[in-house]
Amino acid sequence: MADAKTNTEDYLQMYRQMVRIRAFEDNANQLYLDAKMPGLTHMYSGEEAVAVGICEALEVTDKITSTHRGHGHCVAKGAAFKEMFCELLGKEEGYCRGKGGSMHIADQSNGNLGANAIVGGSMGIATGSALRAKMQGSDDVTVCFFGDGATAQGLMYEVMNMAALWKLPVIYACENNGYSEYTKTDEIAAGEITARAEAFGIEAHQVDGQDVLAVNKLTTDLVQRARKGEGPFFIELMTYRYHGHHVGDINRTYYRTKDEEAEWKTKRDPIKLFGDWLTSEGIASEDDLAALGEGVRQEAADAVTYALAAPYPDGSEVDMHVFLEKT
Amino acid sequence: MADAKTNTEDYLQMYRQMVRIRAFEDNANQLYLDAKMPGLTHMYSGEEAVAVGICEALEVTDKITSTHRGHGHCVAKGAAFKEMFCELLGKEEGYCRGKGGSMHIADQSNGNLGANAIVGGSMGIATGSALRAKMQGSDDVTVCFFGDGATAQGLMYEVMNMAALWKLPVIYACENNGYSEYTKTDEIAAGEITARAEAFGIEAHQVDGQDVLAVNKLTTDLVQRARKGEGPFFIELMTYRYHGHHVGDINRTYYRTKDEEAEWKTKRDPIKLFGDWLTSEGIASEDDLAALGEGVRQEAADAVTYALAAPYPDGSEVDMHVFLEKT
Amino acid sequence: MRSITLSQAVNEAIAEEMRRDETVFLIGEDVAEAGTPFKVTSGLVEEFGTGRVIDTPIAEQGFMGLAVGAAMTGARPIVDLMFGDFLFLVMDQLCNQAAKTHYMSGGKLNVPLVLRTNLGATRRSAAQHSQSLHALVAHIPGLKVAMPSSAYEAKGLMKTAIRDDNPVVIFEDKLMYQDKAEVPEDEYLIPFGEAKVLREGRDVTLIGTSSMRQVCEAAAAMLEADGISAEVIDPRTISPLDEATILGSVKKTTRAIVVDEGHQNFGTTAEIAARISEKAFYHLDAPVIRMGAMDVPIPFSPALEDLTVPTAEKVAENARRLVAGELIHAL
Amino acid sequence: MRSITLSQAVNEAIAEEMRRDETVFLIGEDVAEAGTPFKVTSGLVEEFGTGRVIDTPIAEQGFMGLAVGAAMTGARPIVDLMFGDFLFLVMDQLCNQAAKTHYMSGGKLNVPLVLRTNLGATRRSAAQHSQSLHALVAHIPGLKVAMPSSAYEAKGLMKTAIRDDNPVVIFEDKLMYQDKAEVPEDEYLIPFGEAKVLREGRDVTLIGTSSMRQVCEAAAAMLEADGISAEVIDPRTISPLDEATILGSVKKTTRAIVVDEGHQNFGTTAEIAARISEKAFYHLDAPVIRMGAMDVPIPFSPALEDLTVPTAEKVAENARRLVAGELIHAL
């Protein structure tokens, strides 16, 4: 594995954040199965090294935009479980007071500009955030997360063109998990994804999205360069989602094999790979990691219990926040 | 100059079509200056070799889609002056019964699916026409004309992706005249235009758009290959518009120099270049060409006279053609 | 008669028309093997193949544009737009291109395509997956807009839409896909611009589009218990709108409530209420009441979302006030 | 007082607000050196530089998206959309993103941006450059919609829009850019949701948006000659809509005509007429008459185009019929 963050604390923070995402998702899935969650949700499990490798290369003041599969980005950018589960359940204490739900979840105070239920819908927002940073003379960087499927949206090319022309500090992070809903990426993406960015003069990289250190090292480098005005950049992160497209997508053998799923889960699990590296490097013992995992899972369970008991917003909130009217 | 069409008649037909476009535009411009034309229009003068080189490589059953700068494509695909001038003046005998005007002009019976006032707006239409041809098992090809400015529209990337995935018989013809309204192409297009098509696995070519034989040779080749299922293709045609962005754009030194305009008009005029070649090759004498030009200009003048005298549509037509209702 | 679900009804309509006319094809995201997320098109690819049931990349504007081009050159595409909220992505191709081509070409070209999509909240899908945007489309000349209120209507309207020579947008209610209704085995078409009177009544006319038809029917049942006789009308298409049937009813009952799941402001209730108020003016005994969805983005939280949509209780309550001669807005 | 053109008024408003607040910037196609095709923003780039007056590629959806992101992170972008017809290209960013962000984030984020664009036909620009699409935008909760009817309104509403903390869409009439009106040198703002009574009258209320205000004023002048006293109201913003002023007037005059240049079906006249009919029901002596643009794509030919738009003559004619007590739609 590549080396990026350079001290034990950083390594363990990355590991913890990956475990936190997994724990969050396991609980979210269970809430769905128990019919305790309103609506549907899209699980991030399997892709943890992407969100964590990238977000650990960012400062709180840096911005991200997220997707319909947004819990991972939200956790990685620093969100707390309680407010997240409350949001998932439509409770008043949720980050969005229950108004957003899974597809719009965001800890805005950590620079998360929001998950987005329109595939590709946040590409302009991310690029505009970078434009704002540049206009302000701040050195904030914005990372735009999106899936392989989103590369089919024309908006991406419109904003990459402007980002390239104006050298904006934005990093386009394409999470290529091999599928766009129930369709393989090959069937919906002609040519090469990185070439599409390069055609606009944007430097593009492909990286193993299961290797958190590789992701983190590349991103750390690109973030620094983007702060100096060398952006924009494009990263294609090769990864995999363990669950169905959404929690209700159970029978999926018609579009991908169980073998394929098993292969990724057993041989390319980002948490396991990184855990193995941590122990083999002597940074942590297996017991340390187990204890850490236990703690995280307990924290998640407590947050779920809290959120389940938490109140819904009062009916009077229904027409609040349509407009911001300062008085 | 490159060689494509191989007999005298074909050469003279190309020459005549270029002269016809120029004559049409000179008259259109004069109608505007004389305040006899409603609204504005965008002149094609200077770009004749593009439309003619391409359309002479097509059959009547092949389709084209056109742009706001669409008179040239319309003439090149086979339209008659009378119906065109009538359309330009909003008269009943116009191709669109006066409802379309300059920006929607089209001789539909020759496979022109219409000029379009939305920049890039016809890219889906052209690609869909190619999809239809493929579904039908016909070997018709569709050419999509658009400007360099239109490459900024996301729609282009959405449809190129599908055209490439499904190997559709469509040729994207980018008329790069160096400007998008009042802005140089460099300022609004990052990277390389042909690379953008190549990124989707589409074979792309750049060609001198002032050399009608080069354009025709390349297109003839690509059309044949597209008929065999080897499409889609992309062509960037380097050209220049002599007039302003539209007829009212008179003072344009703030965005381009008079020297630049003079340089193109005197050294790179497609009609002059081709005329010189025709005479030097002994295909036609200077007198032949002069007589041809005279004939065309007379034809245009007659059509203008006719159109000016032609009646407007009756007021009762205003709510006809909202829907097609067969009875 | 057999009962089938709305989903099956749509599926049958498409299959029958594809059998009947080889120029008909289906295009959209995951319409083939996956049969759409709502499983409405399952089985079609097996019968008609991937050449006529076409999975696309996530490029709504793009495949909408393709459909316009294919329609202009002789095909009859059915475009599947997974959520009505994605209409915002295809508006240019739909409203600037498809809707205007016949007119702009002076009648030379036409665009026979169907855009099938959906509407409806209370599915806990939040603001970008819950909108009912039919009023926007109905505002554009050159487009027809159908809103099936049951499996029966869904089949008959879909078949008519496919045979129509113009662009038609059909909004299905995404919560109704599993709802069953009696649907004849024999072929039938439902003409556009013909409202259906679902229940005759004397005292008040309830006009409900799409699933608001059920809301109105439920309200009518409640009102019956109170001795109030409500007439219930489903316009079925809002463009064209069957003004004659609606006005005829209101002239008889002298009172009307218009119920629709789109936002109330500048929405469908405005158009229908304005027409009634103008053209049945001398017959009205009370103001026409509009009941649209609240003018707020649809909230995710069930505690809030349910408040945004008209309910049978509220419709009935308003009807009682009307019939009681209460002076609504009298100040 | 000095008179300036509507174009100058908009230019002044933007310049003043850019001076006042460095987070304000302008973005769009050819807004800098070229000053837009209508020359409305000429001179701004000289004062504020290319860092704050930004020329973009022809990528409406893209720069609209950029503006949303910039607004969410503290800027106040003014987006210049060259023709109102291009709204169809930016609908997703405007309606799914900008309009809903504040609500979906539970009030945590907001999107203070202005989208300035235009409306209006009879410029011989054909169907894709002549639309008046404000009703579509007004249907979407979370958006405010302003429609200046003169240079005076254009300046005051633009300044208010720029300071508003929410997305605002301003529709200027593209035929009015050279029209002059008295505009004070001193700073002023026009609050949203406050209609203006331009002329007091007793017999009929004429409500006209944007340039239809002038049409109504001209009609009122004609009516005066006939001894009919018309009140003329310009709503100035249609969302929020100043219902109180409109209802107050109609309750006094007992008759109303609503005139707007958007298509009539499912348009602005529907909303205003429906509200009047519902809420001033007991005061009305005649049906509320709606006069929108014809429900056809805008034709190019002058012989046809001029027929599509309401005229002062027709407004006056309708007013006379109303006042004469003619039984309009009485059958």
Ligand SMILES: Cc1ncc(C[n+]2csc(CCOP(=O)(O)OP(=O)(O)O)c2C)c(N)n1
């Ligand atoms: C504009 C739009 N089109 C379609 C959808 C429905 N949809 C939701 S997620 C998804 C697939 C996205 O694929 P990808 O971008 O690869 O992300 P992944 O789900 O694999 O993380 C689709 C089609 C949507 N939400 N928005």
Ligand SMILES: Cc1ncc(C[n+]2csc(CCOP(=O)(O)OP(=O)(O)O)c2C)c(N)n1
């Ligand atoms: C969607 C859209 N945006 C903007 C315009 C206004 N407009 C008309 S032509 C034009 C420039 C087009 O440039 P290009 O594509 O290079 O074609 P050219 O005019 O050079 O032939 C612009 C911006 C438009 N008609 N449509």
Ligand SMILES: [Mg+2]
């Ligand atoms: Mg994916």
Ligand SMILES: [Mg+2]
């Ligand atoms: Mg150009």
